[in-house]
Amino acid sequence: MTAQPQTLQRPARTDKGADLRPKRRITGPGVMRAYTWLIILWLILPIFVMILFGFNDTSGRYNQSWEGFTLKWYGRLFDIDDLTRGLITSLVVAVVSSLAAGALGTGIGYALGRYRFRGSGSVNLIMFATISSPELVMGASLLTFFVSLGVGLGVVTLTIAHIMFSISFVATVVRARVMTLDRSIEEAAADLGATAWTTFWKITFPIILPAVFSGVLLAFALSIDDFVVSNFTAGNAVTFPLWIWGATRVGIPPQVNVMGTLIFVAGVVIAVAFNIRSRRAQRD
Structure with missing residues (x-):
């Protein structure tokens, strides 16, 4: 008797619309980076508003609405004596x-x-x-x-x-x-x-x-x-x-926003300078 040659049969697909390709996941590095930047922007939004209203050209004591850009409050930073003593x-x-x-x-x-x-x-x-x-x-x-x-x-x-x-x-x-x-x-x-x-x-x-x-x-x-x-x-x-x-x-008054801005900038500068110094020390 002669052996019959075996034929390879392709497995039948159980689902006509099934796609065997891997599905793309929703989560990934791009999503996590976007989420991180969204949280960072949410956290710095009040700080940005504080910095912005330090340049507000308000005519009265209330500093609640934007009236124009000015640098005069940086020159009048210490005009309020009680505020200066408190700082x-x-x-x-x-x-x-x-x-x-x-x-x-x-x-x-x-x-x-x-x-x-x-x-x-x-x-x-x-x-x-x-x-x-x-x-x-x-x-x-x-x-x-x-x-x-x-x-x-x-x-x-x-x-x-x-x-x-x-x-x-x-x-x-x-x-x-x-x-x-x-x-x-x-x-x-x-x-x-x-x-x-x-x-x-x-x-x-x-x-x-x-x-x-x-x-x-x-x-x-x-x-x-x-x-x-x-x-x-x-x-x-x-x-x-x-x-x-x-x-x-x-x-x-706007001087409060200016003082808060200067304190924030000073803290950021000190932190960045110390971080750079620490990295250089680790390299050496």
Whole structure:
């Protein structure tokens, strides 16, 4: 008998309209980039409006409708004495509180990220409770604390309050960086004869310095725009946000927008400069 040659049969299609080509997905890099830029534009829209109304050629105190372009408010930036004093108070309190919170928060963050000691869990709990607690609770508790001690409210109590709620933010940022630190670098310095103090200042601190600087900038930003805690603890002292809140009853002058624009630009310039410096240091 002769073997019959086998013929290859094409499998029958179960669905006449079925398309075996892979379907194009809706999600992709382009969609994610568009979504990211949409969120960024949404976040910077209020800042853009603030910058725009700093150039508004308004004739009265109310700065709510666009009346034309002018640069005169940059020349009259310090014409309102109470507003200028409020800005100076906010800047002084923000600088002092951010530096103090940076020093204290760096030590706490380094200890929590490096060592395991009795009570570290409680410290972590208190730190995150401070961050998550409403500002209303923080302000009321600090007011009760100062009143019970018989301390007069003013710039000093305002600065202490800002230091207290800023420490946790600095400590959290520094702790996260310390936990990812390569211990072999410090061990190599110890093998070469460096003491613990020398190793910290020569090796560890330069590595965690970007995190420390980020924490200090965060503390500065939180302090300079704080209203709730400042309203409880400022007493007769008037800060930049407190002055704006009081001015809303009669109208916000264009100088407020100009000052806010300058503060925003200064923060962006400092952040970009430090980012460029950090990248160059990593390359070297």
